[in-house]
Amino acid sequence: MFLEIITPDEKVFSGEVVAVNLPGTEGPFEVLNNHAAIISTLDKGNVKISEGHNQVKNLVIDGGIVEVLNNKVIVLAEAVIG
Incomplete structure (x- = not known):
């Protein structure tokens, strides 16, 4: 599946x-395909x-909204x- 994380300042x-x-x-909660x-x-x-093959990234966000479709x-x- 495709993921985008966007802030008011940058993608x-x-x-x-x-x-x-x-x-x-x-x-x-977790979102899967x-x-x-x-x-x-x-x-x-x-x-x-x-991202698969044991590739994991962690980010800390200060709240927001998610849409899954x-x-x-x-x-x-x-x-x-950070």
């Missing part, structure tokens, strides 16, 4: 991923990006910390 990440773990306001369509608010916390995940983050 932080863009590419194909196997999974992404997100800090939802109601608790953390063929996930049901959702829109959710995000809390401040860690975003774990699994047709194997495309768009994270609109307030800011990326």
Whole structure:
């Protein structure tokens, strides 16, 4: 699936991923390929990006919104910390 992480200032990440773990306001959750369509608010916390073959990236966001639709995940983050 395709993941984009965008802040008001820049595009932080863009590419194909196997999974992404997100800090939802109601608790953390994971998005995998063929996930049901959702829109959710995000809390401040860690975003774990699994690109496959044991390649993992971690980002800390300062809240935001995520949309999942047709194997495309768009994270609109307030800011990326660090």
